[in-house]
Amino acid sequence: MTIPSSPPQAAPASPPPFDPELAAGLEIMAELISPSLLPDTIPEMRSGIGLARPSDDDLRLGGAYEVEERSVPGPEGAPEISLLICTPTGMPGPVPALYDIHGGGMVMGDNRTGLPVVLEMAHEVGMAVVSVEYRLAPEHPHPAPAEDCYAGLIWTAEHAHEFGVDPDRLVVGGASAGGGLAAAVALMARDRGGPALIGQLLACPMLDDRNDTVSALQMQGIGVWDMTSNDTGWTALLGDRRGGPDVSPYAAPARAQDLSGLPPAFIDVGSAETFRDEDVAYATRLWQAGSQAELHVWPGGFHGFDLLVPQAAISQDARAARVHWLRRLLAP
Amino acid sequence: MKELAGRLTALDPDAGAAVRVIAYFDRLVEGRAGLEALVRGAAVLAGCPARLDDERHRVRIRVEPDGLRADHDGPADPAWSSAPLVPDGPAAFWLERPGPGGVVEAMVLERATAAIRTVLDRTRGAAPPAQAGDQALTELVVDGAAPEASRLHAGRRLGLRAERARAVALADGAAGVRPFVQAVPGPGLPPGRAGVGPAVPLADLPASWAAARVALRLTAEGTEQDPGPRVVHADELGGLAVLAGAIGPGTPPVPDVRALDRAAASAPWTLATLDAVAFSPSLRAAATALHVHHSTLQDRLVHAEQVLGWSVHEPQGRLRLQLALVMRRAHRGISGRTA
Numbered sequence: 061m062t063i064p065s066s067p068p069q070a071a072p073a074s075p076p077p078f079d080p081e082l083a084a085g086l087e088i089m090a091e092l093i094s095p096s097l098l099p100d101t102i103p104e105m106r107s108g109i110g111l112a113r114p115s116d117d118d119l120r121l122g123g124a125y126e127v128e129e130r131s132v133p134g135p136e137g138a139p140e141i142s143l144l145i146c147t148p149t150g151m152p153g154p155v156p157a158l159y160d161i162h163g164g165g166m167v168m169g170d171n172r173t174g175l176p177v178v179l180e181m182a183h184e185v186g187m188a189v190v191s192v193e194y195r196l197a198p199e200h201p202h203p204a205p206a207e208d209c210y211a212g213l214i215w216t217a218e219h220a221h222e223f224g225v226d227p228d229r230l231v232v233g234g235a236s237a238g239g240g241l242a243a244a245v246a247l248m249a250r251d252r253g254g255p256a257l258i259g260q261l262l263a264c265p266m267l268d269d270r271n272d273t274v275s276a277l278q279m280q281g282i283g284v285w286d287m288t289s290n291d292t293g294w295t296a297l298l299g300d301r302r303g304g305p306d307v308s309p310y311a312a313p314a315r316a317q318d319l320s321g322l323p324p325a326f327i328d329v330g331s332a333e334t335f336r337d338e339d340v341a342y343a344t345r346l347w348q349a350g351s352q353a354e355l356h357v358w359p360g361g362f363h364g365f366d367l368l369v370p371q372a373a374i375s376q377d378a379r380a381a382r383v384h385w386l387r388r389l390l391a392p
Numbered sequence: 393m394k395e396l397a398g399r400l401t402a403l404d405p406d407a408g409a410a411v412r413v414i415a416y417f418d419r420l421v422e423g424r425a426g427l428e429a430l431v432r433g434a435a436v437l438a439g440c441p442a443r444l445d446d447e448r449h450r451v452r453i454r455v456e457p458d459g460l461r462a463d464h465d466g467p468a469d470p471a472w473s474s475a476p477l478v479p480d481g482p483a484a485f486w487l488e489r490p491g492p493g494g495v496v497e498a499m500v501l502e503r504a505t506a507a508i509r510t511v512l513d514r515t516r517g518a519a520p521p522a523q524a525g526d527q528a529l530t531e532l533v534v535d536g537a538a539p540e541a542s543r544l545h546a547g548r549r550l551g552l553r554a555e556r557a558r559a560v561a562l563a564d565g566a567a568g569v570r571p572f573v574q575a576v577p578g579p580g581l582p583p584g585r586a587g588v589g590p591a592v593p594l595a596d597l598p599a600s601w602a603a604a605r606v607a608l609r610l611t612a613e614g615t616e617q618d619p620g621p622r623v624v625h626a627d628e629l630g631g632l633a634v635l636a637g638a639i640g641p642g643t644p645p646v647p648d649v650r651a652l653d654r655a656a657a658s659a660p661w662t663l664a665t666l667d668a669v670a671f672s673p674s675l676r677a678a679a680t681a682l683h684v685h686h687s688t689l690q691d692r693l694v695h696a697e698q699v700l701g702w703s704v705h706e707p708q709g710r711l712r713l714q715l716a717l718v719m720r721r722a723h724r725g726i727s728g729r730t731a
Contacts, residue, residue: 080423084416084433371436371459373429 075278076331079360085369086283086362095281097165097289099296106168114172119146121176124183128223132215135207142193143212144171146179147223148186156229156390157188158261159216161209161245163236165266165285165293166197174235174367181379185386188225190216194241198296202311205297206244210254213245217255231259231389236285236364237293239265243313243342250321257323259389261382264329264363265339268314269294269302273337283332283362290334314338319345324352326385328378330361356381410499413437417503427511431455434487434504438497441488443468444508446477449516450549473497475505477512534559536598547594559589559601561608585611588625606636609724616660619667620721632718639722648716649723655699665692669704670713
C-alpha cells in the first residue's frame with residue numbers, strides 16, 4: 061500500500077464524519093479552538109495554554125507520584141534543559157519509565173502540558189515519567205527541539221538509577237508534535253548508538269513537513285489542527301526548508317529512508333485529522349522495514365480527540381489501547 | 393491543538409453555557425448518537441452521575457461524570473433533579489444531585505430528556521414495549537435454532553439486565569418458560585410444577601431451557617396419586633438428569649416401573665407411602681410425613697414389598713425404589729408447546 065504524497069488532481073472528498081460524541085464536544089469548545097493556527101496567533105495560543113498549567117500537586121495524582129524538577133545539561137553549546145521527573149511512590153526496585161515529550165505544534169506548551177493524562181496512563185502500568193522541557197520554534201528552529209529532547213534522554217538513561225528507574229526499560233513517547241519528536245529521538249538513539257529504547261508511543265504524531273496528504277487536504281479548515289496550522293508549525297521549525305529536499309529525518313521522521321532497527325512502535329490517530337495518512341504511512345513503512353508497530357485509526361476522531369473530549373466512549377477506548385500496549389510491552 | 397484541553401465541565405454557568413448545552417445535544421442527535429452517549433453528555437455537562445431508567449422501554453443506563461458507565465439498581469433519590477419522558481409520566485431521567493440546580497443544570501435536564509425521547513422514539517418506536525411475560529420473545533430467547541443476536545435482542549426486550557438468567561419450564565404449556573434473574577428463583581415462580589434450569593449467560597439460555605425441560609419431567613403434583621417435588625432444579629439432579637434423558641413418554645417402562653404401577657393400583661396410599669419411605673431420612677420421619685402411626689407404616693410396607701417384589705428396608709432396595717419412582721416420573725411428557 062502506498063499513500064499518495066502529492067496532491068491529487070481532483071478536490072478530495074469530504075473527510076469521514078466526526079464521531080457524534082466528539083462532534084458534540086467540539087461544539088462546546090468552539091470558542092476555545094480554531095482549526096487554523098497562524099503565525100501571528102502563536103503568542104495568544106501560548107498564553108491560552110499557560111492558564112491550564114498543572115501544579116506539582118496535580119502531578120502527584122493524590123500521592124501516587126513524587127515530582128522533582130532537575131536542570132540537566134543540554135546539547136553541546138546549548139543551555140541546560142529542565143526535566144520533570146515523576147516517580148511512582150511505594151514501588152520497590154527500579155521501575156520502567158516513559159520519557160515524555162509534550163505536544164504543541166513545535167511552537168507551544170511546556171513539560172507540564174498534558175502531563176496529568178500521561179501520568180494516569182503510566183500509573184496503570186507502574187511506570188515513572190520523565191517530561192522534558194525543550195526549546196520551541198520559531199525562536200529555536202530545528203535542530204534545537206529534537207536535540208534538547210535527545211540530550212534529556214541521554215541524561216535520563218545515564219542517571220536512571222539515581223531516581224529508581226531501570227535504564228534498560230525506557231519508552232519514549234509523546235502526542236502530536238511530541239509524538240513526532242519521540243519518533244525522531246528513536247531514530248537518533250538508533251543512529252548514534254544511544255540508549256536502547258524498548259518502545260516508542262506515538263500518539264497522533266506530527267511526522268511529515270510536506271503537509272500534502274489527502275487527509276491534510278480533506279481537513280482544511282475543519283476540526284483541530286488543520287493544514288494551515290500544520291504549515292504554521294512546520295514553517296516555524298524549518299523556515300524555508302519546509303517541504304524542500306533537504307529536511308532531516310530528525311525534524312520530520314517521515315523523511316527517514318531507513319525505518320529498520322527501531323523499537324516497537326504504538327501509533328494511533330483519528331480518521332478525521334490531518335495526520336491520518338502520514339501516520340498510517342509511517343506504520344506501514346515500519347512494517348515494511350521489518351520493525352514492529354501497532355496502529356490504531358479511531359473512526360471519526362479529530363486531532364487530540366481523547367484529550368479534548370476524554371469522556372467519550374471512543375476516547376476511553378483509545379486510552380485503554382495505549383495502556384494495553386504498554387502492559388504487553390512491559391510484561392516480564 | 394490538543395493542549396487546549398478545555399474540559400466540558402469548565403462551562404461557565406451563564407446564558408452562553410446554556411446555549412452551548414443546547415448545541416451539544418443537538419449535535420448528538422444529528423450524529424445519531426446512542427442513548428449512552430446522551431446520558432454521558434448529561435453526566436459530563438452537569439458534573440454528576442446521570443441515570444436513565446425507562447420502565448416502558450426497559451432501558452437502564454447510568455454514567456459517572458468521568459464518562460464511565462456504571463449501572464446499578466439502587467433506587468433513585470426523590471430529592472434528585474429528575475424529569476419524565478412522557479407528559480405526567482413517572483420520573484425516568486435523573487441528575488444524581490439534589491435539585492433544583494442552576495441554569496445549566498436545568499438546561500441539561502431538559503435537553504437530555506428531549507434528546508433521549510427522540511432517540512427512543514426513533515429506535516424503539518411508539519409500539520407497546522415488551523411485557524415481562526411476552527410469550528413470543530420468551531420462546532425466542534431460549535430457541536437454540538435462532539441466531540444469537542436475535543436471542544440477545546429478545547432478552548433485552550424482556551428486560552433481562554443481569555448477565556445470567558435461568559430458563560424455567562412450567563407445566564402449563566402456554567407459559568412454557570420464564571427467564572429469572574434471581575440467584576434462586578422462589579417467590580417469582582407461579583404455582584404448579586416447574587423445572588428450573590441452571591443460571592447461564594443470556595446467550596446460553598437454550599441450554600438452560602433444555603435442562604429445565606428435563607427437570608420438569610421429574611416434577612410431580614405433590615398429591616397422593618402423584619407424590620414428589622413440585623419444583624425441580626436441574627442443578628441438583630446430578631446423574632438423574634442422565635437417567636431422565638434416557639427415558640421419555642414413548643420409552644417402554646422397565647419392570648420396576650411396571651411394578652410401581654401395579655402397587656399404585658393395589659391401594660390408593662401406596663405411591664405416597666413409597667415416596668415418603670424412599671426420600672425420608674428414616675421410617676419414623678416417613679410415618680410423621682404421612683401422618684400415620686409407625687406400626688401402620690410397617691403394615692403398609694409389608695403389603696407394598698409383596699407387590700414390588702423387593703425389600704425397601706435395605707439401602708440397596710431404597711436406591712432401587714428411588715430410581716423406580718424417578719423413572720416413573722420421567723415417563724411424563726410435557727404438555728403443550730415443545731419449543
